[in-house]
Amino acid sequence: MKTPFKLKSGPSLGIATLVLLTAPAAGLRAGENDSTAAPEIIGAENAVLTQAPNVPPPITRRHATKVIINLEVREVTRRLADGVEYTFWTFGGSVPGSFIRIREGDFVEFHLNNAPDSKMPHNIDLHAVSGPGGGAAASFTAPGHSSVFSFQALNPGLYVYHCATAPVGMHIANGMYGLILVEPKEGLPPVDREFYIMQGEFYTAGKYGEGGLQPFDMDKAVDERPPYVVFNGAVGALTDSNALTAKVGEKIRFFVGNGGPNLMSSFHVIGNIFDAVYEDGGSAPNQHNVQTTLVPPGGAAIVEFQPKAPGDYAFVDHAIFRAFNQGAIGILKVDGPANPLVFSGKQSDSVFNSQNEPGLVASQILAAPLAEPSKVASPDSKSVAGRQSEPGKQVYMQTCFVCHQSNGQGVPNQIPPLAGSDFLRRDKAEVIRTVIQGRSGELTVSGKKYNGIMIPQGNLSDEQIANVLTFVRGNWGNTGGVVTPEDVRNARSQAPALAAKSNPFE
Ligand code: HEC
Ligand SMILES: [Cu+2]
Numbered sequence: 001m002k003t004p005f006k007l008k009s010g011p012s013l014g015i016a017t018l019v020l021l022t023a024p025a026a027g028l029r030a031g032e033n034d035s036t037a038a039p040e041i042i043g044a045e046n047a048v049l050t051q052a053p054n055v056p057p058p059i060t061r062r063h064a065t066k067v068i069i070n071l072e073v074r075e076v077t078r079r080l081a082d083g084v085e086y087t088f089w090t091f092g093g094s095v096p097g098s099f100i101r102i103r104e105g106d107f108v109e110f111h112l113n114n115a116p117d118s119k120m121p122h123n124i125d126l127h128a129v130s131g132p133g134g135g136a137a138a139s140f141t142a143p144g145h146s147s148v149f150s151f152q153a154l155n156p157g158l159y160v161y162h163c164a165t166a167p168v169g170m171h172i173a174n175g176m177y178g179l180i181l182v183e184p185k186e187g188l189p190p191v192d193r194e195f196y197i198m199q200g201e202f203y204t205a206g207k208y209g210e211g212g213l214q215p216f217d218m219d220k221a222v223d224e225r226p227p228y229v230v231f232n233g234a235v236g237a238l239t240d241s242n243a244l245t246a247k248v249g250e251k252i253r254f255f256v257g258n259g260g261p262n263l264m265s266s267f268h269v270i271g272n273i274f275d276a277v278y279e280d281g282g283s284a285p286n287q288h289n290v291q292t293t294l295v296p297p298g299g300a301a302i303v304e305f306q307p308k309a310p311g312d313y314a315f316v317d318h319a320i321f322r323a324f325n326q327g328a329i330g331i332l333k334v335d336g337p338a339n340p341l342v343f344s345g346k347q348s349d350s351v352f353n354s355q356n357e358p359g360l361v362a363s364q365i366l367a368a369p370l371a372e373p374s375k376v377a378s379p380d381s382k383s384v385a386g387r388q389s390e391p392g393k394q395v396y397m398q399t400c401f402v403c404h405q406s407n408g409q410g411v412p413n414q415i416p417p418l419a420g421s422d423f424l425r426r427d428k429a430e431v432i433r434t435v436i437q438g439r440s441g442e443l444t445v446s447g448k449k450y451n452g453i454m455i456p457q458g459n460l461s462d463e464q465i466a467n468v469l470t471f472v473r474g475n476w477g478n479t480g481g482v483v484t485p486e487d488v489r490n491a492r493s494q495a496p497a498l499a500a501k502s503n504p505f506e
Helices: 013-022 168-173 218-223 321-326 360-370 384-404 428-437 462-473 485-494
Strands: 002-004 041-046 064-081 084-091 100-103 107-114 145-152 157-162 177-183 193-202 228-231 244-247 252-260 265-269 276-278 292-295 299-305 311-317 329-335 439-445 448-454
Touching: 064 100, 064 228, 157 252, 157 299, 168 193, 168 218, 177 193, 177 252, 228 321, 252 265, 252 292, 265 299, 292 299, 311 321, 384 462, 428 462, 428 485, 462 485
Parallel strands: 041 064, 064 107, 100 177, 193 252, 244 329
Antiparallel strands: 002 145, 064 084, 107 145, 157 177, 193 228, 252 299, 265 292, 265 311, 276 299, 311 329, 439 448
8 A cells, every 4th residue: 555655744544544444353353262363452652763772661551552653764874984974774764773662462553654855665574573574565665655554563572674675685784674672461571771772784885994975885795794893873873972871780671683684793791791681582581691692683682781880881793803893882881889899890910929829819808898997987077077078988988998998908018008108198189190090000108118000090070089088088097188079170180181991891
């Protein structure tokens, strides 16, 4: 069925009613003795579509409904990498295509609209459809036209959809793929954040990074030699200011798809373990405690995990040259308090020789959290130092104590003491810089020499650094004064910016 598609006209009720009337009655009503009979369809709604990395909100309704989907195919020229442009063919204006979220049993009325300025006809094959071509022939649409077909979402799961117009490989290689989630009747377990990530390769005539508007290269596509392997349609679509964000301890769910057209993805989040994987995008978690999951072209997976420590976590195709040399890398930035018992950060770096007493540092560190930090003075809570000292102690216990120990005593020959430290009496700005930038190399504290590495703590806020230093300088026999957030701001503006990380494994 085809009707001319006008950009301005809303979803046509006429078409909707027509489809409903022509659908077989038994398909819309539960009952008879037919086990495949669909549930009752109550009401109608327009689907909320989102662009990656966003996912529409979970479905809260507990019945099947008629869902009207309007998806517009657009051919757009966009950034593929810095200085590199490409003409993408898209479902909804971006790569991957809009995320569609429906519920098991829903009756879907699908409107595929092909923009009037498209050069090609397009169609859609949804892997969630039970019917010939997944809807491909039924949705074949010339530029400036709109096709309507309908289907029932019989099977829950996470499904790929893609264009299947000849040459199929070329339409997919130009970005024509996306994900449709059919939520099981009972819904998915609640999580704190959901993200939409889809891998795909781009076969440009030029090499990786070669500038300008790059044409599609059929030979490279047939040989499966893509210059680009990326997440969400471009190099850097999920890094730097586009990085995903979350907080320590939150439950994260990634809906991961692979448009291909050719390469399998070995999907891995560096420094996290998947608590659950819905392998192949099936409707139930079938595996727990997984490092890397395989996502084939035209396939999907749902992964769930819970970052335990703050930091930048890179996710990659672990076929690792793709991550570092072809673009298949994104970042999840996790904020929150350090959790030194789960992960300490680097604790020391000392010269290794066979005389070193093994296990010394480790045993002291394990003992430390059990020790009561009771010997810590409780300063006058009305003074400025007193007000900063309590939150400062918290920062200390979360961030510094793992190395400097619960009462600031340090570790002999490894980590200098903060208790009775003459270093702390020196230049205030230098003390602040030590925390922001870290420090390494030989250092004498109260007459004893140390040569270790203190990792930078510049991710702490000005206030946290001011508080922890006020706490440290006001306790354990130290005599330094208050450090204010203003002091920290000044020190930061003088210190050279911390070098950005280039190695995502760090
Ligand atoms: C990963 C272990 C580690 C952590 C965590 C750590 N430090 Fe350090 N710190 C060191 C080491 C090792 C040195 C000595 C560096 C050297 O030899 O150059 C040091 C040196 C220092 C010094 C100067 C020497 C002294 O003893 O007075 C100060 C001040 C200091 N740290 C404060 C802190 C504060 C405050 C925190 C928490 C915000 C912190 N450190 C977290 C390992 C650590
Ligand atoms: Cu197409």
